[in-house]
Amino acid sequence: MDDKHAVYQAFYQQYFPFWDELSLQDKQLLCENTVERTFDASQSVHNNLDCTGLFIVHKGKLRLYMLSEDGKEITLYRLTPGEMCMLSASCVLQSITFDVYVDAEEPSECYQISPAAFGDVYERYPTVKIFALEITVERFSSVMWVMQQLVFMSMDKRLAIFLLEETQASGTDRVNMTHEMISRHLGTAREVVTRLLKHFAQDGVLEVTRKGILITDKKKLRKIAY
Amino acid sequence: MDDKHAVYQAFYQQYFPFWDELSLQDKQLLCENTVERTFDASQSVHNNLDCTGLFIVHKGKLRLYMLSEDGKEITLYRLTPGEMCMLSASCVLQSITFDVYVDAEEPSECYQISPAAFGDVYERYPTVKIFALEITVERFSSVMWVMQQLVFMSMDKRLAIFLLEETQASGTDRVNMTHEMISRHLGTAREVVTRLLKHFAQDGVLEVTRKGILITDKKKLRKIAY
Numbered sequence: 001m002d003d004k005h006a007v008y009q010a011f012y013q014q015y016f017p018f019w020d021e022l023s024l025q026d027k028q029l030l031c032e033n034t035v036e037r038t039f040d041a042s043q044s045v046h047n048n049l050d051c052t053g054l055f056i057v058h059k060g061k062l063r064l065y066m067l068s069e070d071g072k073e074i075t076l077y078r079l080t081p082g083e084m085c086m087l088s089a090s091c092v093l094q095s096i097t098f099d100v101y102v103d104a105e106e107p108s109e110c111y112q113i114s115p116a117a118f119g120d121v122y123e124r125y126p127t128v129k130i131f132a133l134e135i136t137v138e139r140f141s142s143v144m145w146v147m148q149q150l151v152f153m154s155m156d157k158r159l160a161i162f163l164l165e166e167t168q169a170s171g172t173d174r175v176n177m178t179h180e181m182i183s184r185h186l187g188t189a190r191e192v193v194t195r196l197l198k199h200f201a202q203d204g205v206l207e208v209t210r211k212g213i214l215i216t217d218k219k220k221l222r223k224i225a226y
Numbered sequence: 227m228d229d230k231h232a233v234y235q236a237f238y239q240q241y242f243p244f245w246d247e248l249s250l251q252d253k254q255l256l257c258e259n260t261v262e263r264t265f266d267a268s269q270s271v272h273n274n275l276d277c278t279g280l281f282i283v284h285k286g287k288l289r290l291y292m293l294s295e296d297g298k299e300i301t302l303y304r305l306t307p308g309e310m311c312m313l314s315a316s317c318v319l320q321s322i323t324f325d326v327y328v329d330a331e332e333p334s335e336c337y338q339i340s341p342a343a344f345g346d347v348y349e350r351y352p353t354v355k356i357f358a359l360e361i362t363v364e365r366f367s368s369v370m371w372v373m374q375q376l377v378f379m380s381m382d383k384r385l386a387i388f389l390l391e392e393t394q395a396s397g398t399d400r401v402n403m404t405h406e407m408i409s410r411h412l413g414t415a416r417e418v419v420t421r422l423l424k425h426f427a428q429d430g431v432l433e434v435t436r437k438g439i440l441i442t443d444k445k446k447l448r449k450i451a452y
Binding site: 066068072074093095096097098126127129130133134135136137138139140141143144145146147148150151152187 | 292294298300319321322323324352353355356359360361362363364365366367369370371372373374376377378413
């Protein structure tokens with residue numbers, strides 16, 4: 001086994017709870033069918049046309065989203081290091097019949113396992129199947145949360161939640177995104193975001209600067225959100 | 227084993243692909259923890275507060291939906307005879323962290339297995355676990371379809387799809403629902419549905435009568451939908 005395989009091994013052992021159950025051959029099968037992939041920020045990782053395989057994030061962040069025919073996007077969830085994307089391997093999970101798109105949200109490194117190799121192991125080990133299905137059902141929960149927001153919440157509430165989640169993810173009080181980017185995340189028009197941010201700024205919740213958004217009163221923002 | 231158990235047995239054997247793998251004791255465990263339930267049309271089967279258990283539809287139709295704080299509903303999918311509701315047993319599937327409501331859409335009969343008994347078998351048999359997870363992932367696909375409609379489609383398209391699906395389900399050209407009922411399914415206001423139906427009627431697609439809606443030009447309706 002070469003050096004690369006040793007690196008994959010160590011990584012998979014850490015993140016695949018079923019790893020130790022696999023036979024030596026099957027461990028090798030997965031390592032041999034792993035490719036290291038590097039993505040620039042905003043680069044496409046997967047589009048709905050192919051069964052690209054399983055991605056496990058090593059560094060960076062992937063974003064899964066739905067895309068309409070006229071280019072409207074809705075962010076479903078993000079994947080961070082150690083997390084994996086089953087929806088890009090929908091040919092393995094045959095009960096998945098919908099399409100998603102995956103982009104790198106920041107410069108990212110992933111391990112990509114071919115669908116054939118993963119599908120092979122998936123079919124032969126119940127624990128692998130259970131693991132893959134369970135993480136998919138977990139994502140189901142995330143998507144339901146997005147759906148609840150979309151359907152039931154007013155846009156100011158959704159924007160407030162989005163800003164809080166972003167500051168929590170970055171650990172700062174800044175959200176360095178353009179209004180255009182935020183509007184894509186929320187599936188609305190840029191003008192709507194700009195107008196709401198203006199309202200928030202007037203209420204002393206935040207400041208809109210050229211570099212992005214600075215949250216100045218998190219307590220107030222939370223009040224709008226929850 | 228009494229008469230009732232024999233009826234459950236026959237039913238479960240037909241609809242649970244794992245049934246023959248269970249030990250005699252475990253088959254008995256599930257039968258002993260089965261209750262026959264009868265629901266009137268519109269009666270509540272499950273609300274988000276409890277882990278009610280697993281429902282398998284025997285006769286009739288169940289409707290799963292999301293409910294907002296102010297009473298807005300979105301229909302996620304329906305269950306017909308032989309289909310089962312895992313989301314009402316979310317204490318068994320721990321990766322499910324969202325709430326749904328279930329109503330009987332017409333007079334219905336269901337078998338209800340207690341969450342404890344099903345959870346017990348679920349934990350001990352990988353095939354039971356795989357089965358339950360797989361049907362949940364399938365539902366994930368249905369929900370994504372609803373979401374795609376909600377987010378990306380105009381309301382006239384959604385109404386047309388809804389009417390087509392209803393006529394397909396009933397096998398007639400009639401949709402005997404009030405505008406109020408339709409608007410609840412689509413998560414919009416009654417006025418919006420009334421206005422759109424008027425447009426459709428003017429275009430010769432359908433007739434709005436006191437009893438409900440009669441589709442007069444399915445081809446045209448399909449054109450709006452797809």
